[in-house]
Amino acid sequence: xxxxxQLQFNxxxxxxxxxRTLMQLIAMSIGVFAVVLLTGLGEGGRQFVMAExxxxxxxxxxxxxxxxETSGGMPPLTGGTRDITLQDAESLARLRNVxxxxxxxxxxxxxxxxGRNRDSLVVGANADFFPIRHLQIQQGQAxxxxxxxxxxxxxxxxxxLKRELFSAQPALGQWLKITGSRCQVIGILADSGxxxxxxxxxxxxxxxxxxxxxxxxxGLYRIMVDVRxxxxxxxxxxxxxxxxxxxxxxxLDITVITPASVxxxxxxxxxxITLAIAGIGGISLFVAxxxxxxxxxxxVSQRTAEIGLLKALGASSREVxxxxxxxxxxxxxxxxxxxxxxxxxxxWLISLQFKDLLFIAPWWASALALLVALGCGLVxxxxxxxxxxxxxxVEALR
Amino acid sequence: MIEVKQVNKxxxxxxxPVHALNNIELKxxxxxxxxxxxxxxxxxxxxxxxxxxxxxxxNGEYWLQGNDSELTTSSLxxxxxMDEEDRxxxxxxxxxxVFQSYHxxxxxxxxxxxxxxxxxxxxPPHERQKRLAPIIKRLGLEERAGHLPNxxxxxxxxxxxxxxxxxxxxxxxxxxxxxxxxxSHSGAEVVELxxxxxxxxxxxxVVTHDADLGARAKRKIRMVDGEIVLDQLTVNSQxxxxxx
Numbered sequence: 001x002x003x004x005x006q007l008q009f010n011x012x013x014x015x016x017x018x019x020r021t022l023m024q025l026i027a028m029s030i031g032v033f034a035v036v037l038l039t040g041l042g043e044g045g046r047q048f049v050m051a052e053x054x055x056x057x058x059x060x061x062x063x064x065x066x067x068x069e070t071s072g073g074m075p076p077l078t079g080g081t082r083d084i085t086l087q088d089a090e091s092l093a094r095l096r097n098v099x100x101x102x103x104x105x106x107x108x109x110x111x112x113x114x115g116r117n118r119d120s121l122v123v124g125a126n127a128d129f130f131p132i133r134h135l136q137i138q139q140g141q142a143x144x145x146x147x148x149x150x151x152x153x154x155x156x157x158x159x160x161l162k163r164e165l166f167s168a169q170p171a172l173g174q175w176l177k178i179t180g181s182r183c184q185v186i187g188i189l190a191d192s193g194x195x196x197x198x199x200x201x202x203x204x205x206x207x208x209x210x211x212x213x214x215x216x217x218x219g220l221y222r223i224m225v226d227v228r229x230x231x232x233x234x235x236x237x238x239x240x241x242x243x244x245x246x247x248x249x250x251x252l253d254i255t256v257i258t259p260a261s262v263x264x265x266x267x268x269x270x271x272x273i274t275l276a277i278a279g280i281g282g283i284s285l286f287v288a289x290x291x292x293x294x295x296x297x298x299x300v301s302q303r304t305a306e307i308g309l310l311k312a313l314g315a316s317s318r319e320v321x322x323x324x325x326x327x328x329x330x331x332x333x334x335x336x337x338x339x340x341x342x343x344x345x346x347x348w349l350i351s352l353q354f355k356d357l358l359f360i361a362p363w364w365a366s367a368l369a370l371l372v373a374l375g376c377g378l379v380x381x382x383x384x385x386x387x388x389x390x391x392x393x394v395e396a397l398r
Numbered sequence: 399m400i401e402v403k404q405v406n407k408x409x410x411x412x413x414x415p416v417h418a419l420n421n422i423e424l425k426x427x428x429x430x431x432x433x434x435x436x437x438x439x440x441x442x443x444x445x446x447x448x449x450x451x452x453x454x455x456x457n458g459e460y461w462l463q464g465n466d467s468e469l470t471t472s473s474l475x476x477x478x479x480m481d482e483e484d485r486x487x488x489x490x491x492x493x494x495x496v497f498q499s500y501h502x503x504x505x506x507x508x509x510x511x512x513x514x515x516x517x518x519x520x521x522p523p524h525e526r527q528k529r530l531a532p533i534i535k536r537l538g539l540e541e542r543a544g545h546l547p548n549x550x551x552x553x554x555x556x557x558x559x560x561x562x563x564x565x566x567x568x569x570x571x572x573x574x575x576x577x578x579x580x581x582s583h584s585g586a587e588v589v590e591l592x593x594x595x596x597x598x599x600x601x602x603x604v605v606t607h608d609a610d611l612g613a614r615a616k617r618k619i620r621m622v623d624g625e626i627v628l629d630q631l632t633v634n635s636q637x638x639x640x641x642x
Contacts, residue, residue: 314491315518
């Protein structure tokens with residue numbers, strides 16, 4: 001039998017049994033749909049998180065106050081945690097292999113201009129912070145390079161905050177009120193999206209010394225260290241710990257984390273989660289396969305006379321088997337394509353809705369779903385098809 | 399073209415063995431017109447199925463003329479040791495079947511049902527059309543070629559079935575109660591058609607209950623309990639008994 005004729009023969013069967021065909025098609029497409037959609041969502045989520053982390057860059061070390069032990073022991077009873085001070089930051093900046101150091105204080109404060117006020121994220125930082133966080137200036141300038149402990153009434157604001165306070169009016173040179181004190185806008189950030197929970201678009205950045213006065217604190221929230229070369233990262237992390245231990249009278253009460261390690265740990269976890277949910281989708285594929293087997297079995301018993309006839313007309317067992325298997329494969333292929341198209345469409349719609357998140361099913365998920373669908377069709381139609389093929393023609397005709 | 403030697407076939411009906419074919423000896427020449435008659439359960443359908451390679455005897459030999467491209471007339475093949483795939487190919491190329499209940503495929507039109515053996519044999523469409531047109535014309539089905547079986551009368555359905563049986567140009571045509579489901583008028587038409595085909599040279603074997611139909615054949619075989627009890631050849635209205 002020529003393949004074109006076989007195709008047409010199968011199409012006749014499928015279009016004749018419309019309800020059965022529709023049910024199998026739906027079952028198979030739901031299975032594939034689930035796999036592609038779930039992996040798409042998982043991958044989208046993973047890539048979102050990775051993008052958030054990679055804002056920091058691979059060559060950044062973060063120094064946090066307090067010791068984060070993973071051993072789960074009791075926190076030290078004496079001493080407690082000591083603040084990280086501006087002097088600590090300055091001494092880290094003097095280390096070899098350090099490109100720059102951003103000393104950070106983070107808090108919330110009410111920012112007002114004219115009649116409008118907003119509760120805004122206030123970040124105390126220095127000039128190095130901008131290249132480290134890859135912040136672009138849209139208008140005006142960034143914080144100038146000046147001693148860490150020098151306070152000045154200046155600030156750089158995010159585009160969202162600018163819009164909220166000034167609408168379309170020019171903001172540069174204007175004075176903002178921040179809970180009692182004042183500062184002049186010297187720059188406006190370019191739109192940069194969120195990073196690690198800090199939405200820089202609606203933040204206000206001021207010199208770190210000014211923010212310490214504002215929040216009445218001596219301690220830094222974080223120090224970000226820009227490492228000159230990634231290869232010296234591990235060594236530098238040790239050096240930082242040593243310097244800080246010396247400065248804190250022998251006590252190691254800071255934690256140094258490398259985004260790269262966090263990144264790869266997250267990547268692993270998220271990849272496993274993606275695989276797990278893809279596996280859940282795979283179960284529905286399997287169920288669809290069972291359904292195809294049942295339906296093919298029913299089809300075989302309904303078409304016993306036809307099988308007998310085909311054999312009497314000279315169809316070999318191989319050809320009869322091929323008819324049933326190819327019929328199931330056609331159904332699976334159509335169902336799988338339908339499922340993939342639906343899933344991609346939905347992912348696309350979701351992506352339109354959430355601009356920040358890019359949900360794209362990885363190509364391997366679609367390919368795998370397609371392969372598994374065809375595999376299911378093959379495996380689950382094989383048994384009924386073999387049964388059909390092994391029917392002796394006389395018995396089938398009776 | 400057919401030589402059956404010492405063929406036996408036993409069925410188990412419940413726990414009772416039934417000797418459906420008992421030491422059958424039969425020789426049929428090309429172009430013969432044969433009727434097989436007998437009471438129900440006499441083994442006549444089993445014999446027909448065996449002759450049509452739909453069923454395999456338990457023992458004995460069944461020699462059937464094979465490839466007609468071979469020039470020798472004695473190109474007989476013993477079909478008993480063949481495997482099912484070879485038998486299928488043999489059926490496809492050399493044997494046509496007509497059944498009492500037509501066995502048309504309901505989703506295919508009359509023309510497509512007739513064409514089906516050509517499709518199964520993998521013959522390309524233009525060649526199929528060339529063979530199909532004259533047969534549809536001969537069957538008088540031009541008007542009905544595009545109709546589905548359930549839109550056809552019983553006689554038309556049986557003519558479609560005959561068309562399907564002869565489209566591969568077999569040498570042997572087997573008919574199992576071909577008029578069993580038809581009224582006398584359409585039955586007569588179908589019988590005429592079959593006899594025309596026989597006159598063209600095809601070997602025709604008809605199994606029937608109908609005494610009138612059976613009597614039309616030049617050679618009449620009567621079976622009882624799996625044995626051939628009568629084998630009558632009519633030559634120029636002279637009856638010659640060969641068995642019984």
